[in-house]
Amino acid sequence: MRRADTAATLASVVVLTGVQGIAPALPQIRDQFGLDDAETSLLTLGYLIAAACVAAPIAALADRLGERRVLVTSLVVFGLSGAVVAVTADFAVLVIVRTVQGAAFGVVLALTVGLTGKGLDTALLARAQSVRVMAMALAEVVLPIAAGALLGVASWRLAAALQLAAIPVAVVCAVALPGRPPRTAGASAGEHGLRPAVAALRTPFGAAVQVPGYARFLIKFTLLTYVPLLAADAFGMSPWSIGVVLSVTAVASILAAWLAAAALARHSTARVTLIGLLLAAMPFVVLPAAPAAGYLAVLVVITGLGDGILGVANNVSASMAAPDVGRSAFFGLTGSIRNLGKFSALAVVGGTTLVAPLGGALVLVGVLGVASTAAVPAIARGQSRPPPEPTPERSIE
Structure with a gap:
């Protein structure tokens, strides 16, 4: 695999800690904050709504600023949000930060689909996308088990801290991904983004x-x-x-x-x-x-x-x-x-x-x-x- 494909796959996997890595901890979070089930669901609902609604316009910035810059920034935001989740004692802050983190999650997944195998022919593109899908599927199996094991010996806050792994992955992406490409011929700044x-x-x-x-x-x-x-x-x-x-x-x-x-x-x-x-x-x-x-x-x-x-x-x-x-x-x-x-x-x-x-x-x-x-x-x-x-x-x- 090209190093860009490897970096994009790592980024795709690490942001799964925001759902699969935190899901086993939800009962402990509910009990510590004294929440009912509806309030607990806000931690996931806000995350997914932000991923669905906010990610597209943010991802569009990559067409102007470059994919590497936006992806690395999103990974850093995701990781730092995980750090806040791990230490906050205020439920309102927890919901807000999880929503911000969901937007970063959506941006990372969107950009990494496009970066994986970019510029390759169909066979090589399929191979790169196959590795990405396999890695994410494996993470969906392993992360809940790993988080559950941590919960057996430590607080849910340590499981949330797994999301800090996005920071070193951001460094890998900053090194491995190509910089901003030259603007497409005939396209002005206003033609980049959501319109095309x-x-x-x-x-x-x-x-x-x-x-x-x-x-x-x-x-x-x-x-x-x-x-x-x-x-x-x-x-x-x-x-x-x-x-x-x-x-x-x-x-x-x-x-x-x-x-x-x-x-x-x-x-x-x-x-x-x-x-x-x-x-x-x-x-x-x-x-x-x-x-x-x-x-x-x-x-x-x-x-x-x-x-x-x-x-x-x-x-x-x-x-x-x-x-x-x-x-x-x-x-x-x-x-x-x-x-x-x-x-x-x-x-x-x-x-x-x-x-x-x-x-x-x-x-x-x-x-x-x-x-x-x-x-x-x-x-x-x-x-x-x-x-x-x-x-x-x-x-x-």
Whole structure:
């Protein structure tokens, strides 16, 4: 891997400490501050809203100031926010700082998607994106375990201090990432930012690549939030067995992301996207009808395979659709649309369960996922553009 790709992947992983690394500590935080469940949820809700709404305009600054400068600044803000979280005794300050941290989280994820594999041909781009997706999936497994282990011997404040790791990663990015590129020919300062990004989103290709990304997070958030409830209530699975199934699903996602790189070297991103969507969504259509817990577990693992494939394929498609001018803003908007998928899971499943059982709501999510395959033909047409020439760069030995 190029050193820029390695740095971008490290940045993607370290900001996951803001969610996966802090989630096991939420009960302790609730008890120490004397909060109810609704107040505790503000720590995550503000974080995610900021990531979805504020990240895009901040990411757009990278088109003017340079990706390295904005990414490094966001990592520093993220790390320092973690330090404040670890020492503050005021709940209002805690919520405000977590919201600021969420904005930095959203910017880092948006910029690192665009930086990973930037300037490479499709096969090398897919390989770089595959490593990024695998690293993030592995972190989603390891970080809650590491945070839980810390909570067993120390306060939740030490778990929050894990976020300080973003500071040394910021130094790595400052050294490894290229500086601000020369302004694109014919583009004035006013033409950089959200305007060209929105224009790219309005093209058939730019709009189409958003659909699988939205669907992926709709399905993934539903899987993590609601499928455990179905497993416990309808199939009598224990918390331990549910945890094992989710862990195996995460491993399946990592394996699928690795295989996706090889598939994208031989097949079009549209075809691989279609396979990923169907594997992720179809199990939800039949999930409530599973005859036993073992069948349910197999279906959940298949969804994980689809998630890994789709994560890589969609990032590759988005990189192809991103404009040369306004590229960072494009990925900021793409990240916001993906985060909308998470909120939509709450709306779709929560709203449906008002009039139907949970199983029916999960079927609806699966149907929506399958319906998103309608965007694949537009992706196939858009990817027919010639790929960019590879950008040579010294690799890390």
